[in-house]
Amino acid sequence: MADTASPPRTDVAHTDSPTSGSSTAGASTNPIELDRVVIRFAGDSGDGMQLTGDRFTESSALFGNDLSTLPDFPAEIRAPAGTLAGVSAFQVHISDHDILTPGDHPSVLVAMNPAALRANVKDVAPAGTIIVNSDSFDERALAKAGYAANPLEDGSLKDFTLYEIPMTSITLEAVKPSGTKPRDAERSKNLFALGVISWMYTRPVEATIAWIEAKFAKNDMVKMANVLAFKAGYNFGETAELFESNYIVKPAALDPGRYTNVSGNTALAWGLIAAGQLAKLPIFLGSYPITPASDILHELSKHKNFGVRTVQAEDEIAGVGAALGASYGGALGVTTTSGPGVDLKTETIGLAVNLELPLLIIDIQRGGPSTGLPTKTEQADLLQAMFGRHGEAPVPIVAPQTPGDCFHAAIEAARIAVKYRTPVFLLSDGYLANGAEPWKIPDVDALPDISVPFATEPNHVRGDGGEEFWPYLRDATTLARPWAVPGTPGLEHRIGGLEKADGAGTVSYDPTNHEKMVHLRVAKVAGIARDIPLVEVDDPDGDSELLVLGWGSTYGAIAAGLRRVRLQGHHVAHVHVRHLNPFPANLGDVLVRYPKVLVPEMNLGQLCKLVRAEFLVDAKGLNKMSGQPFRAGEIERAVLDALAGS
Amino acid sequence: MTDVAVPVTTKKDWTSDQEIRWCPGCGDYSILTAVQMLMPELGARREDTVFISGIGCSSRFPYYMDTYGVHSIHGRAPALATGLAVSRPDLHVWVITGDGDALSIGGNHLLHALRRNVDITILLFNNQIYGLTKGQYSPTSETGKVTKSTPFGSLDHPYNPVSLALGAEASFVARTHDMDRKHMMATFKRAYEHKGASLVEIYQNCNVFNDGAFEAILTKDNRPRMLIPLVHGEPIRFGVEGEKGVVVTADGARIVEVADVGEGALAVHDEARPDPSVAFALSRLADGPTSPTPIGVFRAVERADYGSLVNSQVLRASDQKGPGDLDALLASGATWTVG
Numbered sequence: 001m002a003d004t005a006s007p008p009r010t011d012v013a014h015t016d017s018p019t020s021g022s023s024t025a026g027a028s029t030n031p032i033e034l035d036r037v038v039i040r041f042a043g044d045s046g047d048g049m050q051l052t053g054d055r056f057t058e059s060s061a062l063f064g065n066d067l068s069t070l071p072d073f074p075a076e077i078r079a080p081a082g083t084l085a086g087v088s089a090f091q092v093h094i095s096d097h098d099i100l101t102p103g104d105h106p107s108v109l110v111a112m113n114p115a116a117l118r119a120n121v122k123d124v125a126p127a128g129t130i131i132v133n134s135d136s137f138d139e140r141a142l143a144k145a146g147y148a149a150n151p152l153e154d155g156s157l158k159d160f161t162l163y164e165i166p167m168t169s170i171t172l173e174a175v176k177p178s179g180t181k182p183r184d185a186e187r188s189k190n191l192f193a194l195g196v197i198s199w200m201y202t203r204p205v206e207a208t209i210a211w212i213e214a215k216f217a218k219n220d221m222v223k224m225a226n227v228l229a230f231k232a233g234y235n236f237g238e239t240a241e242l243f244e245s246n247y248i249v250k251p252a253a254l255d256p257g258r259y260t261n262v263s264g265n266t267a268l269a270w271g272l273i274a275a276g277q278l279a280k281l282p283i284f285l286g287s288y289p290i291t292p293a294s295d296i297l298h299e300l301s302k303h304k305n306f307g308v309r310t311v312q313a314e315d316e317i318a319g320v321g322a323a324l325g326a327s328y329g330g331a332l333g334v335t336t337t338s339g340p341g342v343d344l345k346t347e348t349i350g351l352a353v354n355l356e357l358p359l360l361i362i363d364i365q366r367g368g369p370s371t372g373l374p375t376k377t378e379q380a381d382l383l384q385a386m387f388g389r390h391g392e393a394p395v396p397i398v399a400p401q402t403p404g405d406c407f408h409a410a411i412e413a414a415r416i417a418v419k420y421r422t423p424v425f426l427l428s429d430g431y432l433a434n435g436a437e438p439w440k441i442p443d444v445d446a447l448p449d450i451s452v453p454f455a456t457e458p459n460h461v462r463g464d465g466g467e468e469f470w471p472y473l474r475d476a477t478t479l480a481r482p483w484a485v486p487g488t489p490g491l492e493h494r495i496g497g498l499e500k501a502d503g504a505g506t507v508s509y510d511p512t513n514h515e516k517m518v519h520l521r522v523a524k525v526a527g528i529a530r531d532i533p534l535v536e537v538d539d540p541d542g543d544s545e546l547l548v549l550g551w552g553s554t555y556g557a558i559a560a561g562l563r564r565v566r567l568q569g570h571h572v573a574h575v576h577v578r579h580l581n582p583f584p585a586n587l588g589d590v591l592v593r594y595p596k597v598l599v600p601e602m603n604l605g606q607l608c609k610l611v612r613a614e615f616l617v618d619a620k621g622l623n624k625m626s627g628q629p630f631r632a633g634e635i636e637r638a639v640l641d642a643l644a645g646s
Numbered sequence: 647m648t649d650v651a652v653p654v655t656t657k658k659d660w661t662s663d664q665e666i667r668w669c670p671g672c673g674d675y676s677i678l679t680a681v682q683m684l685m686p687e688l689g690a691r692r693e694d695t696v697f698i699s700g701i702g703c704s705s706r707f708p709y710y711m712d713t714y715g716v717h718s719i720h721g722r723a724p725a726l727a728t729g730l731a732v733s734r735p736d737l738h739v740w741v742i743t744g745d746g747d748a749l750s751i752g753g754n755h756l757l758h759a760l761r762r763n764v765d766i767t768i769l770l771f772n773n774q775i776y777g778l779t780k781g782q783y784s785p786t787s788e789t790g791k792v793t794k795s796t797p798f799g800s801l802d803h804p805y806n807p808v809s810l811a812l813g814a815e816a817s818f819v820a821r822t823h824d825m826d827r828k829h830m831m832a833t834f835k836r837a838y839e840h841k842g843a844s845l846v847e848i849y850q851n852c853n854v855f856n857d858g859a860f861e862a863i864l865t866k867d868n869r870p871r872m873l874i875p876l877v878h879g880e881p882i883r884f885g886v887e888g889e890k891g892v893v894v895t896a897d898g899a900r901i902v903e904v905a906d907v908g909e910g911a912l913a914v915h916d917e918a919r920p921d922p923s924v925a926f927a928l929s930r931l932a933d934g935p936t937s938p939t940p941i942g943v944f945r946a947v948e949r950a951d952y953g954s955l956v957n958s959q960v961l962r963a964s965d966q967k968g969p970g971d972l973d974a975l976l977a978s979g980a981t982w983t984v985g
Contacts (some may be wrong), residue, residue: 061980257981257984261979273975284733303975304960324729325733326733496715568946
């Protein structure tokens with residue numbers, strides 16, 4: 001890096017650091033080892049914080065750390081600059097060991113403006129580090145953020161290690177050789193910040209430079225400016241006599257294997273592609289853009305060479321309708337959406353229940369009701385997935401637990417859908433969708449074959465000895481009806497939303513038949529319990545009094561919280577359910593073994609309500625509805641409280 | 647395809663064993679018969695034929711055809727048909743719908759199926775009334791219609807389905823009626839043979855809730871002076887003696903006495919005209935079926951159908967990138983190896 005311009009002299013102030021003793025320049029030769037660090041990048045939504053965080057994550061992944069991320073951005077594309085509402089943040093937790101969450105409290109906050117500082121300072125860990133772009137702390141910006149006095153001067157940050165760096169002016173100076181106009185040049189300051197943090201945590205730089213060069217390959221001037229800004233930030237860290245040392249978080253001892261860094265939505269899209277291959281069916285996606293699900297549509301649209309057909313429909317209803325039409329024709333129909341879209345698709349999902357055709361409904365849950373909090377996470381669609389249709393209309397539900405698990409959950413949902421000829425809900429959420437983690441790339445050959453045969457022959461003999469096809473003559477074991485696709489001679493048949501005669505599948509208004517069909521559809525879905533794994537109980541000591549029951553994206557926070565509780569000597573059990581309808585066959589037996597059951601959920605107690613109703617257990621809820629995922633510390637406290645309350 | 651034998655079928659082969667449950671005297675019967683009689687003539691295969699309907703009296707239609715069929719939900723037949731037609735271009739997909747199903751609850755899907763030019767054949771049974779729910783006004787009912795839900799007369803301005811379809815730039819738009827089997831069969835045949843979305847509006851009498859809605863134009867006596875047959879390449883004229891005709895100017899289409907303007911001034915019907923504005927002008931000749939009304943094919947133009955476009959993109963992706971390789975996909979981001 002020595003060939004780049006060194007930063008101009010600046011009047012950098014290093015204030016009130018409890019650890020400020022002897023500053024040594026160029027400390028990178030002997031970085032201090034940390035086992036983990038949580039960094040939050042925060043700025044205006046136009047400041048490129050998501051990009052900065054993403055890139056830091058990627059370089060940490062390549063370095064071999066375990067990691068977990070939490071992007072947090074406003075619903076507005078560009079909220080008013082400098083305001084609290086416009087603050088966009090990206091938190092990443094990197095470690096030298098297996099971690100489960102993006103971290104409760106950042107140990108380092110990078111704040112690009114006063115609003116970003118104000119919105120995030122309350123989360124910073126005690127004695128944590130705050131790095132600010134001091135150029136942005138002018139009177140106007142302070143007022144916009146609602147600061148009466150400059151927090152850099154009024155002592156309010158005295159408990160933190162504060163680094164004031166004039167990022168804007170250094171960036172402007174550093175990128176001059178690129179010839180960029182000042183207004184554009186200033187936009188490279190996020191890469192300056194990335195450079196500083198990359199030095200601070202000893203990240204490899206070559207990969208990031210290559211990434212910048214590839215990303216901005218189409219515009220030489222911007223490319224050069226960004227590379228210069230990144231290098232300037234890195235060199236600033238090394239030479240500015242500001243930081244007493246830098247740090248290293250060594251690679252984590254993960255399971256041997258090949259890894260990639262993957263977000264939940266990408267993993268989910270790949271899982272759908274894999275499911276198509278494993279089911280030997282073409283994937284058909286009917287979808288309407290909606291946050292936070294659109295990235296699945298984007299990703300699938302890139303991979304048409306897998307035979308994937310994507311249709312961006314005119315609305316949510318058409319998206320699921322087209323998917324169901326494709327399933328009727330022998331494709332694996334998929335629709336991707338979030339809660340408001342599920343509302344609209346409801347009638348078609350009911351039709352799919354009646355038609356008994358495979359259909360995947362991917363719901364990336366977000367804060368509700370109504371438009372709610374489009375970019376924030378929540379788990380409040382569980383009861384909608386369970387019951388949100390008229391009539392008795394059971395639909396199986398599968399919920400992934402981590403970003404990488406979205407891949408396997410998609411395959412499992414598809415397996416159930418094609419085997420049982422039923423719509424299946426996959427309940428992910430905004431946190432899983434946008435969060436990323438290192439993911440061990442699975443051995444493709446070890447993935448299950450989930451293909452099922454289409455019907456090809458008549459299956460019923462009429463009174464006159466002639467053969468005919470009965471579309472609702474069920475398989476004795478699975479209760480699934482035959483899947484006869486158009487184009488198959490001799491199996492022509494009509495199906496529809498009207499009640500059908502058991503077996504023959506013709507329209508039937510017979511009361512006894514309707515009652516029978518209702519029970520058959522319910523029994524078919526209930527019977528899937530025989531075909532899914534039992535819940536695994538994580539109870540290392542086997543004598544826990546308290547069981548923590550979770551589902552979906554709370555997995556990481558619960559597991560991390562319980563680690564802490566167990567380190568304190570307590571015995572606590574954890575069960576995380578992946579199949580929410582039907583429940584695994586042993587769930588009831590497991591629950592009744594524990595005197596106390598605590599159910600943390602990002603809703604007001606939906607799973608809790610289900611298990612109380614189903615198993616008559618006195619489960620208690622731990623509920624969070626802030627649009628933010630649980631912190632491990634919140635789980636820890638609630639578990640300790642529950643244990644103490646005995 | 648020349649080596650594939652055209653299947654020989656009869657009307658009976660296309661008739662399912664289900665008892666028909668329309669009211670006696672309903673116009674739907676003659677439409678069903680026309681379709682069942684047409685199928686052998688088309689040389690169609692039962693297994694490759696799918697009828698998809700929504701909800702309403704007409705939407706029971708698929709149950710009576712011995713083909714593949716889906717009786718779906720209200721207004722959504724074009725959505726299901728889009729998914730099926732795109733993923734199975736080898737099939738022939740028909741959509742059976744009504745004025746309430748297609749133009750009210752399902753208006754959006756109809757517009758987009760036409761806009762995209764999905765390869766489906768849409769038969770729109772227009773009886774200007776809600777029959778299945780026993781007689782409320784529909785989006786094609788004339789303003790002032792007195793029904794159970796509009797005892798003081800309806801206030802809504804009605805749709806003209808042909809105008810609507812032309813406005814959506816549908817590539818094939820036609821109108822026929824349930825009193826003329828020959829005309830229906832000829833029109834359906836054209837719609838069937840059209841590659842892309844074809845919409846046929848069928849004036850259909852609901853003899854229980856809206857009897858005689860089309861009497862003014864469709865009684866045997868009235869037809870010659872009230873129906874304006876559209877014949878490609880022919881001057882547009884009608885009347886008992888052919889004494890009336892249509893001229894089209896920048897102000898639109900209007901009915902004239904041929905004697906007044908001379909035959910040479912009459913518009914010559916060009917269904918293949920790329921710009922839909924003349925067809926639209928013709929569709930505006932009649933506000934409703936009470937004054938001289940054009941029937942036949944308004945528009946038939948060639949435009950790539952949506953399914954072919956989708957599928958050629960899929961093929962092109964395979965050609966360019968090679969067939970999907972799951973291992974390569976999963977390792978397409980930056981990767982690193984542990985241990």
